[in-house]
Amino acid sequence: xxxxxxxxxxxxxxxxxxxxxxxxxxxxxxxxxxxxxxxxxxxxxxxxxxxxxxxxxxxxxxxxxxxxxxxxxxxxxxxxxxxxxxxxxxxxxxxxxxxxxxxxxxxxxxxxxxxxxxxxxxx
Amino acid sequence: xxxxxxxxxxxxxxxxxxxxxxxxxxxxxxxxxxxxxxxxxxxxxxxxxxxxxxxxxxxxxxxxxxxxxxxxxxxxxxxxxxxxxxxxxxxxxxxxxxxxxxxxxxxxxxxxxxxxxxxxxxxxxxxxxxxxxxxxxxxxxxxxxxxxxxxxxxxxxxxxxxxxxxxxxxxxxxxx
Numbered sequence: 502x503x504x505x506x507x508x509x510x511x512x513x514x515x516x517x518x519x520x521x522x523x524x525x526x527x528x529x530x531x532x533x534x535x536x537x538x539x540x541x542x543x544x545x546x547x548x549x550x551x552x553x554x555x556x557x558x559x560x561x562x563x564x565x566x567x568x569x570x571x572x573x574x575x576x577x578x579x580x581x582x583x584x585x586x587x588x589x590x591x592x593x594x595x596x597x598x599x600x601x602x603x604x605x606x607x608x609x610x611x612x613x614x615x616x617x618x619x620x621x622x623x624x
Numbered sequence: 625x626x627x628x629x630x631x632x633x634x635x636x637x638x639x640x641x642x643x644x645x646x647x648x649x650x651x652x653x654x655x656x657x658x659x660x661x662x663x664x665x666x667x668x669x670x671x672x673x674x675x676x677x678x679x680x681x682x683x684x685x686x687x688x689x690x691x692x693x694x695x696x697x698x699x700x701x702x703x704x705x706x707x708x709x710x711x712x713x714x715x716x717x718x719x720x721x722x723x724x725x726x727x728x729x730x731x732x733x734x735x736x737x738x739x740x741x742x743x744x745x746x747x748x749x750x751x752x753x754x755x756x757x758x759x760x761x762x763x764x765x766x767x768x769x770x771x772x773x774x775x776x777x778x779x780x781x782x783x784x785x786x787x788x789x790x791x792x793x794x795x796x797x798x799x800x
Contacts, residue, residue, distance in 0.1 A: 532657040533670055535660055535661060535697075548697055549700065556693070556698060563655060
């Protein structure tokens, strides 16, 4: 039986996390801040993370263009305990990834880009 | 020169972005995104982070306007945007009574952030089904000493009047 789009998206997110153990959690969110698919830890409030991801990406896009940096590629937040990285998935969605603090970012970025391309086809 | 930060808030689709666009002298910094949820498709796009506009009142006074998202899931932005505000406007969609309760809730949330002056603006008064401002005062249980002003957010003069009323209230409170 064919899997639903959400199931396929979740499968792709799990793939991403399996292939890059530095990635601890991930989610796909619509640009207006609603969850589409997630592989987040149970203690994370999905709805809030979704809304924040959409707000952050949209501000990122505005500041990149306002300051002449062109089309936004990704938003990258570094905290004492790790990273939050946001990238757009086509025109409609955002991929949000949580990574460990000692993550190999080159690999994380590469795998995120590939996942975003695949997810874009599913949306 | 003095700058005054004002926050423009209110429920989903009450006209906050339009309000700021009507009066801002700079290109408004907007963060509108396509609405994906088909049940709330009263319009095509909605604000997900903030709007920002500016209006010079005279040589000594500039207003900075910060518009909030209306939907509750973005309420983390409300608190961020309310920091340092000297007053706020609660916009009410006068043609949709089902949003009045939410408008009242938002009003209370913002009063909780800071004890700054505020005004309530009964927007969309140009539409036939609009509740008159006096009826809205009763429905929303707005205190008699709070200004409740009729408003048409697409009309620059109407927006200007609301902002000046808030400004006067701020100045009066400051001189008390």
